[in-house]
Amino acid sequence: MSGNLESSAPLETEEERLPAIAPVLPPGAPSDLDLMRAIQAEDPEGLSQLYDRYNGIVKALILRVIHNETEADDLLQEIFMEIWNQAKNFSAHKGKPLGWMVTLARRRAIDGLRKKQAYARAEERLQSQTEQQPDAWVHNATEVEIALGDTRVLIREVIDSLPPAQQEAIELAFFRGMSQREIAANTNTPLGTVKTRLELGLKKIYDGLKELRDEL
Amino acid sequence: MSFDEFQNRSRLYVIGALEPEELDEFEGARKTFGQKAEAFIRECYTLHEAFALSLRPAKSSAALKNRLMAMVREKKER
Numbered sequence: 001m002s003g004n005l006e007s008s009a010p011l012e013t014e015e016e017r018l019p020a021i022a023p024v025l026p027p028g029a030p031s032d033l034d035l036m037r038a039i040q041a042e043d044p045e046g047l048s049q050l051y052d053r054y055n056g057i058v059k060a061l062i063l064r065v066i067h068n069e070t071e072a073d074d075l076l077q078e079i080f081m082e083i084w085n086q087a088k089n090f091s092a093h094k095g096k097p098l099g100w101m102v103t104l105a106r107r108r109a110i111d112g113l114r115k116k117q118a119y120a121r122a123e124e125r126l127q128s129q130t131e132q133q134p135d136a137w138v139h140n141a142t143e144v145e146i147a148l149g150d151t152r153v154l155i156r157e158v159i160d161s162l163p164p165a166q167q168e169a170i171e172l173a174f175f176r177g178m179s180q181r182e183i184a185a186n187t188n189t190p191l192g193t194v195k196t197r198l199e200l201g202l203k204k205i206y207d208g209l210k211e212l213r214d215e216l
Numbered sequence: 217m218s219f220d221e222f223q224n225r226s227r228l229y230v231i232g233a234l235e236p237e238e239l240d241e242f243e244g245a246r247k248t249f250g251q252k253a254e255a256f257i258r259e260c261y262t263l264h265e266a267f268a269l270s271l272r273p274a275k276s277s278a279a280l281k282n283r284l285m286a287m288v289r290e291k292k293e294r
Binding site: 042048055057058060063064073076077081085095096098102106152155156158173174175177178203205206209 | 268
């Protein structure tokens with residue numbers, strides 16, 4: 001890398017004004033924004049470090065959508081290539097790097113799912129994939145992964161506090177890209193009930209995250 | 217639309233769960249509330265981060281990263 005990531009001064013004040021949920025990084029580690037700036041400057045080491053930090057999260061998100069290991073790996077590579085190619089379009093004024101990456105990854109994964117019309121197959125694989133995933137995650141954790149783990153536990157507590165029906169509606173909307181009508185049809189639930197579940201569930205998570213930010 | 221209702225709709229909007237017939241009304245309210253609306257929508261995108269961070273990270277092979285970095289370096293050198 002250009003060698004200036006660790007010593008760089010704070011680059012943006014805008015990011016600091018936005019809510020922060022991202023894990024606390026080890027002392028001296030470049031921020032996500034530092035890494036995005038490096039990528040924008042076409043420094044491959046910036047992408048390398050961003051990949052090391054978030055490939056597990058991005059792949060988990062893809063797997064949650066498409067439930068296929070090989071396709072997830074292909075998509076993971078495509079998404080990080082897109083991050084490299086589209087980095088110039090990232091603006092810290094519009095949000096945080098992680099949010100930008102997740103939004104991009106989710107869109108690509110849902111597009112892939114729709115193109116393949118694989119809803120039925122994904123449904124069948126969901127259960128076994130969910131059961132296999134904890135065992136697949138066995139290796140020495142890095143400091144960043146430990147920090148991610150702490151964050152995950154806290155966020156899961158917020159999500160798990162929701163009634164199952166609200167969790168299901170949000171799961172179908174966010175990870176499957178289903179519309180309210182599709183969720184209603186898929187769960188045999190009146191459209192108005194689906195809307196209410198989504199609104200209440202998302203508000204509870206949003207409010208819970210605000211409290212979480214105060215604690216972190 | 218009140219701002220409370222706009223906030224509810226914004227959370228649906230960022231996860232792509234607004235129905236087509238709700239989008240026009242939402243965009244109208246977005247214009248009406250201006251900067252306040254844009255700031256709130258930006259905040260709502262933290263939901264994306266939270267949903268991703270709620271997942272147990274999945275492992276990838278070192279070969280995948282090597283392929284990616286080779287592609288990046290090749291593209292840079294072009």
